[in-house]
Amino acid sequence: MLEHDIVIIGGGPAGMAAAVAAWDKGATDIVILDRDDDIGGILRQCIHNGFGLHKLGRELTGPEYAAVYKKKVEERHIKVYYETMVTDLTADRVVTASNRDGILKIKAKAVILAMGCRERSRGALNISGKRPAGVYSAGTAQKLMNCEGYMVGKRAVILGSGDIGLIMARRMSLEGAKVEAVCELMPYSGGLTRNIVQCLEDFNIPLYLSTTVCEIHGDRRLEGVTIAEVDENRRVIEETKRYIPCDTLLLSVGLIPENELTRAAGIPIDPITNGAIVDEHRETEVKGIFACGNVLQVHDLVDYVSDEAEIAGMSAAELVLNGRTDGTAVNTAAGNGVRYVLPQRISNTDSDVALFMRVVKPFGKVRFTVKSGDEVLATAVRIKAAPGEMEKIVVKSSKLALAKDTVTVSLEEI
Amino acid sequence: MERNITCIICPRGCSLTVTVDGENTKVIGHSCPKGEKYGIDECVNPVRTVTSIVRVTNREDTMVSVKTADPIPKAEIFDLMKLIRETTVEAPVKIGDIIIENVYGTNVIATKDIK
Numbered sequence: 001m002l003e004h005d006i007v008i009i010g011g012g013p014a015g016m017a018a019a020v021a022a023w024d025k026g027a028t029d030i031v032i033l034d035r036d037d038d039i040g041g042i043l044r045q046c047i048h049n050g051f052g053l054h055k056l057g058r059e060l061t062g063p064e065y066a067a068v069y070k071k072k073v074e075e076r077h078i079k080v081y082y083e084t085m086v087t088d089l090t091a092d093r094v095v096t097a098s099n100r101d102g103i104l105k106i107k108a109k110a111v112i113l114a115m116g117c118r119e120r121s122r123g124a125l126n127i128s129g130k131r132p133a134g135v136y137s138a139g140t141a142q143k144l145m146n147c148e149g150y151m152v153g154k155r156a157v158i159l160g161s162g163d164i165g166l167i168m169a170r171r172m173s174l175e176g177a178k179v180e181a182v183c184e185l186m187p188y189s190g191g192l193t194r195n196i197v198q199c200l201e202d203f204n205i206p207l208y209l210s211t212t213v214c215e216i217h218g219d220r221r222l223e224g225v226t227i228a229e230v231d232e233n234r235r236v237i238e239e240t241k242r243y244i245p246c247d248t249l250l251l252s253v254g255l256i257p258e259n260e261l262t263r264a265a266g267i268p269i270d271p272i273t274n275g276a277i278v279d280e281h282r283e284t285e286v287k288g289i290f291a292c293g294n295v296l297q298v299h300d301l302v303d304y305v306s307d308e309a310e311i312a313g314m315s316a317a318e319l320v321l322n323g324r325t326d327g328t329a330v331n332t333a334a335g336n337g338v339r340y341v342l343p344q345r346i347s348n349t350d351s352d353v354a355l356f357m358r359v360v361k362p363f364g365k366v367r368f369t370v371k372s373g374d375e376v377l378a379t380a381v382r383i384k385a386a387p388g389e390m391e392k393i394v395v396k397s398s399k400l401a402l403a404k405d406t407v408t409v410s411l412e413e414i
Numbered sequence: 415m416e417r418n419i420t421c422i423i424c425p426r427g428c429s430l431t432v433t434v435d436g437e438n439t440k441v442i443g444h445s446c447p448k449g450e451k452y453g454i455d456e457c458v459n460p461v462r463t464v465t466s467i468v469r470v471t472n473r474e475d476t477m478v479s480v481k482t483a484d485p486i487p488k489a490e491i492f493d494l495m496k497l498i499r500e501t502t503v504e505a506p507v508k509i510g511d512i513i514i515e516n517v518y519g520t521n522v523i524a525t526k527d528i529k
Contacts, residue, residue: 047479063526149477193427197420
């Protein structure tokens, strides 16, 4: 069995940033395990721009953003195992992986989970119809088009207005396809406003809210879809059904954090985020195992993935080098208008802690209040809040020291 | 003329109100100088950065991702796309290499390394 201080599972943006942060903190015995033949993860297929404005102060495309971190990994001579699939993880930090050389077992002092997400697929949606070619998840279509140069279709309907769906609407339009519509089940888009402007409005693509795809037509190749409006219970309104001819249907209907290894290690999962329950160091309920990036919570921006991964990387290094003793833990909770709060637990109130959260639905001007019992720990006003845009509120350590009980974040419209 | 637009410079997505009256322009609602510039440009001469891919002829099933080094006028996007589709390159390619020179006042450059 091999032994390393820190093993990082996944070499996407989270894994790379965690590795660099841990190394810079002094823990230099690090390995990254990645199932692909290069590191960079999903950034490699995200050829559009808009990455790095927060983190690097300049606007980059996905491959460029990945290259910035890959260079940092290479400069530090951090060992990467390519084409290596991790098949098991135990609570005492034994990582089992498989590659061309066979089976690999590594005993780690700390493990950082950075496996990212996979896409929800057609099977999760219960759309009736046969199984013709031409139905893709948006990310699969993105990889086929951007990495392999394979055009997926000429006339498309996109279900789901998350950012990947919007980006693909533009990408297909640029390559000469006609995008007939983007349908969104919810009464609001899950994507960033800027993407609705530059991906849909620029190309005159209609966005139909409270609308879904209810039937898939075609035998060998997709011939069309039936779309319909839905009522407030998301049930199809029969009389609004209409047929749109198309040869391609892209599904951009949500991301699922890939937590199979997390579960294998017996790490408790938050049913709302579908990621591990963590403290402010991004350490899970199992000591020495950390999580960051989209496997922990689905992020809007890669810049924030890098930030979160740095917390995990530094904390893992700290644990390996110095050990750590935590103070009294308090839990966090989502109150009125808030869907979840991360971290779910605060182990140490000695330093400031940034809380991340999403709201339950779109709001106008709101005030967030962070409270513990009757004690107000922090407030923040936002001119608008939407489920598609993660919020961040920093609580000062001087205030955190006053938290005797669960720290709850709630909002009120003002 | 008054237009309500959403700034696309960063993910914050500020709601801008832009007033254009001949030479006089006024922007309300921006949070930074870039937003003010975007508001005016969007109403006077809208521009976009275009990203796409170019086939690498001497590597099997390999595409190199590319972008315009600067944003180009919106009206020229589809003409540029046609030009990009007709272009091929040979590896090795490095990030920043010029793939198409001097089009619409800028260059199309590589955004990925191909060994």
